[in-house]
Amino acid sequence: MTDTYTQFVNSGFGRSLAKQLGLPAPVPLRRHTKGGPLCDGPVAVIGEGEHVSDIVQLLLDHGIDTSTDAETYGGVVFDMSDARSPRDLAHMRENGADIVKRLGRNARIVVVGTDPDLLDAPAEVATQRALDGFVRSLAKELRSGATANLVYAPVEHNRPAVRSAVEFFLSGRSAFVDGQHVRLDENTPGVNLSADEPLAGKVAVVTGAARGIGAAIVEVLARDGATVVGVDVPAAQDALAKVVNRARGTSLALDVTAPDAGERILQHCHKRHGGFDIVVHNAGITRDKLFVNMSAEKWDQVMAVNLESILQLNEVFLGDEGLGTDGRVICLSSQSGFAGNRGQTNYSATKAGVIGLVDTTADIAADRGITVNAVAPGLIETEMTGRMPFATREVARRLSSLQQGGDPVDVAEAIAWLAQPASGAITGQTLRVCGQNFIGA
Amino acid sequence: MGDLTVLPEPPSLPREFARALLTFGRDGVDGEIPGTLVQTTTTVDRDRLMDHQRLCGFKVNDTLPPTYPHLLGFPLQVHLMGSADFPLPMLGMVHVSNEITVHRELHVDDELTLQVGAEAMRPHAKGVTVDLVAAVTVAGELAWESRSTYLHRCTPPSDAEDPDPVEAAMPEPPAVPAGPAAAVWKLPADLGRRYAGVAGDINPIHLHPWTAKAMGFPRAIAHGMWTYSRTLAALGADGIGTSRVWFRKPVLLPGRVALHVAEDHRTAALASPKDPDRIHLVLTHQAL
């Protein structure tokens, strides 16, 4: 899927206009297709860390060439997990710069480091922390749909967790995740039963499932093998029926703010599907107004749906009858939760609240083997939308390293990855799916 | 360059057509496509939507078929092509291909912001083509986009110098699915008039045998967007995803067309039931 701007600037007129405005030219992003290759072209593995052999094995398993004498590369993985002094970082420049120069379209750079929070010596912490700045900057230098992301591994070897994270960042599933990092903990994650359908055998609940991102989440989770329970308000049941029937799931009509919502979801899942493994708190609303003009109703509605309902539902889902081992809770935050957005004091407050919520809830859920994370889609311009002239808005859209807007599918892909059994070493984090949007980056 | 014309509401199609008729005789193959973008905001009329869904074979409900926003953007296309600085005559242009991407499904109660622009001419074996691109945003999010390629028949530009190394907007169509027809549709003589009534596209080649004859066709021909819509509906391809259509021989009305569908349900073609080599369109659809 390509957006109009992408086509626009690739056209004669668009190109000249883009040049005049100093606009970069985005390329159509490579997205996941069932049975498609992991990467376009060979992937070089650089470094001497302990993960190198596993990463090479991962690439071999996918039939990806790992030779270092190719014309163009589909990606490069740096294993810098053993870097302990700033001097060690030079290894990336010395051995990687030439390969980065030869990256093809939609290439991937993945850096594997060691979580600095787990290190003590100032030099070690500084070295590993440096990787974050390196990756963010490199991501901004990349062109043609290429991304760079960072995987922080624990000190203790967690091979399956590293494999799963590297695989995600190399794949088309992470098309719009750029300049980000994830931290892996020491917990041995579960095993995906099937490569094609990593969520096979899982039951997933998606709130706000009738439209937009919610509908895309249902579709992607079902594609990955999950049985999906779509939840939305009674008035949205016609749209919801279309979504769940396509996904061969079931619909549940309820308002997530109702006092018995959690119990009813629980009952439905236990009765109909013998339990549930994944919860995606996607239901959310916007009621934009400048703070000084904000009505109590607008404020309260947004709080109730976007934040209070999640707290209330989690009480039930993390209770005795709730999620079992390997359970997954995934919330929707937003870039405006990081960066704020004019006219969205209420909305941004809830979305920042979500970031705190997953951080703390992760600790509470940890001993039961349940992970709690959030995904933060890129900023969506509000208030001015629809009245903003095409060019201005399109320029705003270009304020991201990937030089284009994301698709609901991109958010859904990140969620589906966090929901996998193999993602069990990631918890308490908020993963941004924003194409490295410069606002609040 | 890069002007944005914001219209308070979708322009009246008959008036735009009248204006566009005045472009008759233009042949600015060497001219430049204006960079103007036209934008307007609109809501969906449920009655018209339902008429469209029924006429094209989609389910009658509150979700917009993938081809529906095209019909909303069409007045803007005509507006653009009828503008003084548009180098080609609108009358007689042939719709040769189309690509539509649905990023998120549109609903009848969404407020749609439509933008339409034109892109550079490309040489074609039978003349030059021009692309009309359209996008729909809802609350600032890109929900839908389309690229319609129209052919202006003329002597292809002789100077082989490629004006711009633009990649072809559309890939080559896949092979026509083999095997017996999945369905044969009987298309009534008034199909063009009925679709024109819904879509507003009152190009005379679709309306009546006489008006079509005046334009050089033996009989009235079906709207390309109807054949596109009807084929998508037959595939059940009414959700998010990208579809592409390549129009070939026109469908004469009244008439019969045979639907051929590939095993993976992603490729389909319409052909003459009597002569399977006479292809009317080839279509692909890629869902998630």
Added chain:
Amino acid sequence: MTNMPRKVAIVGGNRTPFARSNTAYRRASNQDLLTAALDGLIARFGLAGKRLGQVTAGAVMKHSRDFNLTRESVLATALDPATPGIDIQMACGTGLEAATTVANKIALGQIDAGVAGGSDTTSDAPIAVNEGLRRVLLDLGAAKTAAQRAKALAGLRPGHISPVLPATDEPRTGLSMGEHMARTALAFDVTRAEQDAIAAASHQKLAAAYERGFFDDLITPYLGLTQDNNLRPDSNAEKLAGLRTVFGDPETATMTAGNSTPLTDGASTVLLASTEWAEEHNLDPLAWFVDAETAAVDFVHGDEGLLMAPTHAVPRLLARHDLGLDDFDRVEIHEAFAATVACTLKAWESDTYCRDTLGLDGALGSIDPEKINVNGSSLAAGHPFAATGGRILAATAKELNELKQREGGTRRALISICAAGGQGVAAIVEA
């Protein structure tokens, strides 16, 4: 096969909101409506891709092109295309009769699960050419020579242009259903006040049911409608008393637009299954479809009321199960008109009627008004002919289920639906 007949579970239902004629669904066809109702049912019970024993449904006002209405609707849904679709028609009794057919097949072990439904729209009603023109066209079709064709065309008359609109008039009496009802109401001395009270209560009870979310898992919105648009929550007897009478002799007329059902569009579906199938699919039955009885009366030659057939069906059904009216916790009497409910109750309370007309020893008995149509009925919801049975059956099953959960014990409901042609259907539901 052993253990026949099997118990038949009412798993749940789904319907569209009902719309007054020529409003929200003015451009929707019977097939659109039935498909929409099925889509919601499929989503609610996770039936996508599943093959059911059959879907039986129908429409009363039906185009000839809709000969396979139900099958075409099935093909438009996510059900396994190997699910047969069967059309059935018994006027206002269509929905409940469809359920009876499906239930019987499940009871006999012929199928394990099926859907019963119905759809009607008077907005998209079939319009026929008048008889003269039809004759000319048929002759024209049969003509082989130019002379014959010319002769056939010569038969054309200007009057032929006027089309034949569908009507609810009884073909044998020429009287409308309302006029028939007015006669019966007069015979049973049903007052205007009684009727208006029934109508007001229907609106108030339906509004209350919506208010408490009763329909959240019984209805799927369609074309922008989220609840029945005939519903007037603020309806009361005073307002209704102000309406003009419409049927019967103006001297004695008591029936108004307010205490009669309006022409309505909509569709409903009910999922029925064997106990085993429900268990296998992790579905808890709401209630059980116990038995049904269909009856008809001679309203043409005899002096019976057109809509009084259920008064015959019910005592026969009760006798079969050795039950009395007292044995029911809920009673649903389809409100074709408020007078229908009043006449039916009066008939069963009357020694004379029960003895002379029904052949019983004496009055069948009376029913506590608190048990009747507790969530409102057709006067408030509207009455898309073939869809009413499914609406009542699903709502009754849910109501009984809630009652059982609240108060325990076996709970029983009686459903009574009158139909054009002097027919009627009654059924027993248990939870």
